[in-house]
Amino acid sequence: MRFSFFLSEALGSMRRNWVMAMAAVITVFISTAILGAVLVTRDNLNQGATSLKNRVMIEVFIKDEAGPEKTQALERKIQGMNEVKSYKYISKEEALRRFRERFGERIVANLPINPLPASYEIQVKDADRVDSVAEQFFDDPTVDNDPGTHNGVKYAKETVRKMLGTISLIEKGMWVTTGIFAAAAVLLISTTVRLSIFARRREVEIMRLVGATNWFIRWPFVLEGFITGLVGAMLAAVFVWVGNWGIANWIQSSQIDFLSLRVFRMWWQGGAWPPGLMPSLAILGALLGAVGSLVALRRYLKT
Amino acid sequence: MIVFEDVIKVYDPDVVGLKDFTCHIGKGEFVFLVGPSGSGKSTLIRLVLKELVPDSGRILVAGRNLGTLRKSKVPLLRRNIGCVFQDFKLLPNKTVHDNVAYALEVVGEPRRSIRRKVPEILSLVGLAEKTDSYPHEISGGEQQRVSVARAFVNHPPLLLADEPTGNIDPETAVGIMQLLVRINRTGTTVVIATHDRDMVNRMRRRVLQLEAGRLVRDERRGSYEQVTGEVGDAL
Numbered sequence: 176m177r178f179s180f181f182l183s184e185a186l187g188s189m190r191r192n193w194v195m196a197m198a199a200v201i202t203v204f205i206s207t208a209i210l211g212a213v214l215v216t217r218d219n220l221n222q223g224a225t226s227l228k229n230r231v232m233i234e235v236f237i238k239d240e241a242g243p244e245k246t247q248a249l250e251r252k253i254q255g256m257n258e259v260k261s262y263k264y265i266s267k268e269e270a271l272r273r274f275r276e277r278f279g280e281r282i283v284a285n286l287p288i289n290p291l292p293a294s295y296e297i298q299v300k301d302a303d304r305v306d307s308v309a310e311q312f313f314d315d316p317t318v319d320n321d322p323g324t325h326n327g328v329k330y331a332k333e334t335v336r337k338m339l340g341t342i343s344l345i346e347k348g349m350w351v352t353t354g355i356f357a358a359a360a361v362l363l364i365s366t367t368v369r370l371s372i373f374a375r376r377r378e379v380e381i382m383r384l385v386g387a388t389n390w391f392i393r394w395p396f397v398l399e400g401f402i403t404g405l406v407g408a409m410l411a412a413v414f415v416w417v418g419n420w421g422i423a424n425w426i427q428s429s430q431i432d433f434l435s436l437r438v439f440r441m442w443w444q445g446g447a448w449p450p451g452l453m454p455s456l457a458i459l460g461a462l463l464g465a466v467g468s469l470v471a472l473r474r475y476l477k478t
Numbered sequence: 479m480i481v482f483e484d485v486i487k488v489y490d491p492d493v494v495g496l497k498d499f500t501c502h503i504g505k506g507e508f509v510f511l512v513g514p515s516g517s518g519k520s521t522l523i524r525l526v527l528k529e530l531v532p533d534s535g536r537i538l539v540a541g542r543n544l545g546t547l548r549k550s551k552v553p554l555l556r557r558n559i560g561c562v563f564q565d566f567k568l569l570p571n572k573t574v575h576d577n578v579a580y581a582l583e584v585v586g587e588p589r590r591s592i593r594r595k596v597p598e599i600l601s602l603v604g605l606a607e608k609t610d611s612y613p614h615e616i617s618g619g620e621q622q623r624v625s626v627a628r629a630f631v632n633h634p635p636l637l638l639a640d641e642p643t644g645n646i647d648p649e650t651a652v653g654i655m656q657l658l659v660r661i662n663r664t665g666t667t668v669v670i671a672t673h674d675r676d677m678v679n680r681m682r683r684r685v686l687q688l689e690a691g692r693l694v695r696d697e698r699r700g701s702y703e704q705v706t707g708e709v710g711d712a713l
Contacts, residue, residue: 180583191571381567384527385628386557387584388550 184395185402188375195371196403202367203407203460204414206360211415211456213356217349218452224342228302233330235312236292236319239267245317246293252315253295258308260300267293292319302339305330361463368400368467372475379475389476393469400468401461408460412453479505479636479667480526485535487521487691495521497691499535503669505635508662510678511671512702513688519671521691523638526669527559528552540635557585560629560666562658564641566621568613568628574600575609578628585632599627603657619650626654630661637661639670643677651677675702 189196235253237246253262265273270291275283299308309330312318318327372379382392480503487495496518503509511519524530525537528544537544540558547555561567568577575596582592600606603623605616613621622642629637639658643651655677662668672678678685678701685700686693695704 177583177586188571377567378569378571381569382580382584383553384556384561384567385581385584386553386555386559388553391553391584 181394181398185398188395189399189402192371192374195374196399199364199367199371199403199464200407200410202363203360203404203464204410206356206363207408207456207460208411208414210353210356210360210459211411211452212418213349213353214452215415215419217346217353220342220345220349224339224346227335227338227342231299231302231305231331231335233297233299233305233309233312233328235295235297235315236327236329237294237317238319238327239292241317249295249315249317252311253297256308256311258299258301258304260298262295262297265294265296267291270294302335305335361467364404364460364463365467365470368403368464369471372396372468372471376475379472383476392476393472396468396472397465400464400466402464404460404462404464404467405457407464409453409457411460412456415456416453479503479507479540480669481536481538482522482525483536483538485525485532485537487518487525487530487532494518494691495530496525496532499691499693501686501693501696503667505667506662506665507667507669508659508681508683509667509669510681510683510685510700511669511688512673512678512685513694515673516690517688518691519688520640522688523640523669523671526636526638527561528555553584557632558634558636560632560634560637562622562625562629562637562639562642564644566613566618566625566645568621568624570613573610573612574605574616574624577613577624578631581628581631595631599631600624603627604653617650618646619653622646622650622654623657626657626661630666633664634666636667637669639668639672641672642670643672643674648676655681678702 235249237249241249250262250264253259267289270293271283271289274291297308299305309328312328313320313325320327379392480501482496482499482501485496485499489495499518499522511522513519521530525532525544526539528547532545539555542555544555569580572580578596578599579592582595587595597606597609600609603626605620605623605627608616608620608624613624616624622645626642629639637658642658643654646654651674658668658670659681682699682701685695685697685702687695687697687700687704697704
């Protein structure tokens with residue numbers, strides 16, 4: 176049919192019922208903004224967890240007297256392990272250089288010899304498998320263990336496990352929260368749409384009497400819902416994005432970034448939502464508005 | 479144009495709308511439906527529009543059996559029936575012009591012909607000056623004329639009016655009636671449900687009198703009340 180007529184009907188009615196239209200836009204805005212904030216937070220937590228997992232490292236220290244053959248044998252052993260993602264050899268000199276960097280020239284200058292052992296830094300594919308990988312070096316004769324201990328192998332055991340556990344718990348909680356807020360958004364928006372259509376049920380009745388087909392009546396309302404949802408959700412997307420950006424900046428400028436995680440990430444950097452958060456929210460809002468109108472109209476269009 | 483055969487319509491729980499109602503209204507007729515409130519006048523009109531479905535009996539409108547008319551065809555039926563109501567039923571947010579134009583938009587009339595037809599019909603009903611007014615800005619009589627214009631702009635073969643003069647003063651009512659008569663002269667069948675005694679008595683058209691859902695009188699050149707022998711003699 177005539178799209179321009181439907182569009183002008185929709186826009187005209189929004190202009191006339193602007194208070195109602197504003198209320199609907201604000202409702203969509205608030206509910207999708209909350210939803211967006213939850214999604215962004217979840218996305219960033221995910222990334223935090225991933226980066227934390229990547230930082231789980233095993234250090235295997237090598238006896239000074241081991242010699243190149245045994246060191247190479249150890250390296251072959253590391254190479255042969257499936258769970259290992261990557262490894263790096265840290266020579267005694269490299270270790271000293273790092274030590275100097277961290278604690279200053281003065282301490283190092285007084286050392287008669289280099290007391291630091293060489294080592295391998297091993298990154299594991301799956302953070303949950305750190306233990307089993309580490310255990311395989313416990314009794315290796317090349318490893319610089321004090322007698323009766325395994326202190327030649329170092330890795331963050333309990334701390335990492337606890338953090339990962341907490342993060343996965345938070346992740347699960349976030350899924351639930353996302354669900355609740357998505358449902359709340361749908362309900363809030365559909366209620367608002369229903370209210371605005373209830374206020375115009377007489378109009379619908381007259382349209383039917385004049386012989387308008389159901390779709391002829393529906394289109395302007397559906398377009399109105401679509402526009403309302405789109406505007407509200409786009410405002411929400413911009414709001415969430417600006418908030419995200421502000422907080423990310425603030426975290427970077429202050430020194431609380433102690434974990435050196437980039438806690439907040441922008442939508443264009445990709446994330447849990449393939450097409451990016453902004454367009455997703457906008458499309459979601461527009462669809463909610465359109466479908467909400469359709470559903471709300473149903474009871475007035477029974478013949 | 480309209481045929482009712484043994485139509486029964488009962489509302490819940492058992493309020494009677496129409497009972498064993500049979501009547502024929504021919505093409506081009508001008509008919510008054512009279513009777514007290516609740517006698518079934520509005521029920522009859524709503525049945526013709528297929529706003530209501532009878533419990534039994536047959537209704538034909540323009541040769542179409544409403545009982546077998548598919549739901550999706552109801553809008554097409556209504557486009558062939560102009561409607562005028564006591565409360566005008568104008569869209570409050572549309573101007574006089576747009577209210578009339580809506581009936582044309584609905585049938586997919588091209589914009590060019592809408593631009594031609596609306597001013598034409600508005601000047602016919604004497605509202606050329608009020609084109610851009612909103613319903614709440616004009617008088618009741620004027621609103622009713624807009625509603626008549628909307629009902630007639632498609633030149634439907636049938637025009638139904640439910641108490642068209644119920645909400646307006648007697649002088650204005652005459653104007654509305656004259657309008658309906660003029661519409662009738664173009665060949666449109668006109669059915670008017672009314673309480674307007676003077677109007678019916680003055681016009682002397684066919685009168686169908688209803689009481690408690692039954693047809694109690696069908697008179698060619700009838701008056702509002704049945705003129706019994708004695709009263710007639712007394713006059």
